[in-house]
Amino acid sequence: xxxxxxxxxxxxxxxxxxxxxxxxxxxxxxxxxxxxxxxxxxxxxxxxxxxxxxxxxxxxxxxxxxxxxxxxxxxxxxxxxxxxxxxxxxxxxxxxxxxxxxxxxxxxxxxxxxxxxxxxxxxxxxxxxxxxxxxxxxxxxxxxxxxxxxxxxxxxxxxxxxxxxxxxxxxxxx
Amino acid sequence: xxxxxxxxxxxxxxxxxxxxxxxxxxxxxxxxxxxxxxxxxxxxxxxxxxxxxxxxxxxxxxxxxxxxxxxxxxxxxxxxxxxxxxxxxxxxxxxxxxxxxxxxxxxxxxxxxxxxxxxxxxxxxxxxxxxxxxxxxxxxxxxxxxxxxxxxxxxxxxxxxxxxxxxxxxxxxx
Amino acid sequence: xxxxxxxxxxxxxxxxxxxxxxxxxxxxxxxxxxxxxxxxxxxxxxxxxxxxxxxxxxxxxxxxxxxxxxxxxxxxxxxxxxxxxxxxxxxxxxxxxxxxxxxxxxxxxxxxxxxxxxxxxxxxxxxxxxxxxxxxxxxxxxxxxxxxxxxxxxxxxxxxxxxxxxxxxxxxxx
Numbered sequence: 001x002x003x004x005x006x007x008x009x010x011x012x013x014x015x016x017x018x019x020x021x022x023x024x025x026x027x028x029x030x031x032x033x034x035x036x037x038x039x040x041x042x043x044x045x046x047x048x049x050x051x052x053x054x055x056x057x058x059x060x061x062x063x064x065x066x067x068x069x070x071x072x073x074x075x076x077x078x079x080x081x082x083x084x085x086x087x088x089x090x091x092x093x094x095x096x097x098x099x100x101x102x103x104x105x106x107x108x109x110x111x112x113x114x115x116x117x118x119x120x121x122x123x124x125x126x127x128x129x130x131x132x133x134x135x136x137x138x139x140x141x142x143x144x145x146x147x148x149x150x151x152x153x154x155x156x157x158x159x160x161x162x163x164x165x166x167x168x169x170x171x172x173x174x
Numbered sequence: 175x176x177x178x179x180x181x182x183x184x185x186x187x188x189x190x191x192x193x194x195x196x197x198x199x200x201x202x203x204x205x206x207x208x209x210x211x212x213x214x215x216x217x218x219x220x221x222x223x224x225x226x227x228x229x230x231x232x233x234x235x236x237x238x239x240x241x242x243x244x245x246x247x248x249x250x251x252x253x254x255x256x257x258x259x260x261x262x263x264x265x266x267x268x269x270x271x272x273x274x275x276x277x278x279x280x281x282x283x284x285x286x287x288x289x290x291x292x293x294x295x296x297x298x299x300x301x302x303x304x305x306x307x308x309x310x311x312x313x314x315x316x317x318x319x320x321x322x323x324x325x326x327x328x329x330x331x332x333x334x335x336x337x338x339x340x341x342x343x344x345x346x347x348x
Numbered sequence: 349x350x351x352x353x354x355x356x357x358x359x360x361x362x363x364x365x366x367x368x369x370x371x372x373x374x375x376x377x378x379x380x381x382x383x384x385x386x387x388x389x390x391x392x393x394x395x396x397x398x399x400x401x402x403x404x405x406x407x408x409x410x411x412x413x414x415x416x417x418x419x420x421x422x423x424x425x426x427x428x429x430x431x432x433x434x435x436x437x438x439x440x441x442x443x444x445x446x447x448x449x450x451x452x453x454x455x456x457x458x459x460x461x462x463x464x465x466x467x468x469x470x471x472x473x474x475x476x477x478x479x480x481x482x483x484x485x486x487x488x489x490x491x492x493x494x495x496x497x498x499x500x501x502x503x504x505x506x507x508x509x510x511x512x513x514x515x516x517x518x519x520x521x522x
Binding site: 006008010124125126127128129130132140141143144145147148150151152157159166168169 | 357358359360361362472473474475476477479481484487488509510511512514
Binding site for chain 2: 009
């Protein structure tokens with residue numbers, strides 16, 4: 001089987017549901033790493049909606065900033081780790097004034113050494129017009145570069161559009 | 175032949191022209207269901223441009239809100255119905271304070287029972303950065319979920335980029 | 349080999365790096381046509397980053413407005429011309445109040461007559477929500493239509509997402 005899978009998609013593309021269906025197909029222990037910080041009611045409701053859909057049998061771990069440390073600590077041969085999502089993690093790093101590019105490089109290093117199945121969800125955010133807001137432009141640049149780095153490291157990359165998966169990369173047959 | 179086709183694409187992607195070319199390939203009567211309300215000159219010109227391109231031989235029906243009723247009424251075994259577009263319909267529902275998700279569920283029910291060829295155009299709007307405007311975020315969420323539901327129901331889904339079609343789903347050979 | 353290649357992608361999708369890798373695979377003289385005008389430090393740094401990545405062995409020509417004339421003048425059977433990017437050219441035409449659609453038609457005419465390998469980079473900008481700004485909407489319309497026209501003319505079209513190429517069109521085997 002391919003070990004690491006990056007699921008890319010736009011907002012409300014069904015990328016999380018697709019990633020969960022791929023995780024559910026594995027027999028191993030399931031760990032969900034949430035990167036979101038619950039900062040408002042809208043976000044809180046979105047997180048509860050995701051938790052309800054996954055159902056029981058998942059251990060949930062929060063890692064809004066130290067994602068690579070969480071991945072290294074939790075990874076094990078018979079486990080499935082679902083990280084949802086990379087883009088929110090990038091946003092948190094920017095918000096807390098952490099250096100994004102070294103953090104992404106370290107995450108890719110952890111990913112390439114993982115022994116279990118790692119499934120990552122990330123937003124594709126670069127297909128609109130150039131944002132007027134300079135912070136939004138910086139976020140878009142860093143999120144796009146992170147997606148490129150992780151896609152280059154991952155064994156399999158799937159783009160989800162309207163709930164339908166399109167395979168962009170597959171290193172080895174599953 | 176596949177009975178229902180969802181054509182997804184960005185703004186100015188050529189999705190309407192592609193949908194029209196698919197409709198033109200069918201021998202049956204052709205009905206165009208327009209969801210747009212002509213509210214300004216920019217929209218009026220866009221609609222005239224589409225009408226000129228389709229040419230004669232099309233019956234045009236306006237259904238800005240009651241799309242499912244129009245579909246049920248107009249559907250017939252030897253007809254082709256082109257709905258352009260789903261995203262504008264979602265926008266109209268929000269603007270007129272109608273419940274979007276039950277309306278989409280009802281539309282999918284009508285679609286799955288249709289006897290003629292149904293071709294739908296819809297915008298993919300979720301590939302940019304998160305909009306600052308809360309109404310734009312709500313619209314983006316509802317439009318994205320509608321696309322997922324309709325894509326799950328449709329027999330065939332095509333993503334159009336720069337006028338070029340990419341098949342995302344095909345339930346049966348045409 | 350296919351003679352003309354359009355590389356489409358979002359912001360920070362890796363489209364320029366992919367286009368450069370395709371150009372590097374050719375033995376001929378390499379000419380880079382830059383359409384960007386250096387108007388601020390952010391843009392200046394982006395251009396230097398691209399120049400560093402391409403390395404030596406490239407002749408760089410600036411053509412912010414008269415792209416078709418530059419293409420006709422520089423094209424030759426054993427050359428590779430990389431144009432980066434179409435979208436910035438469209439933006440420059442609008443900014444300098446030139447008519448966009450005739451300029452795109454003339455560019456497509458020059459492209460279809462080219463004798464060397466022509467590789468073009470362009471942004472896909474239509475996958476977000478409708479911009480509130482009327483100028484942004486006009487830019488998005490013109491950029492989208494330009495992509496359609498050039499994609500219809502090009503022998504090969506590739507969509508790049510997170511650094512990964514997806515072939516949308518290939519007229520002839522390379």
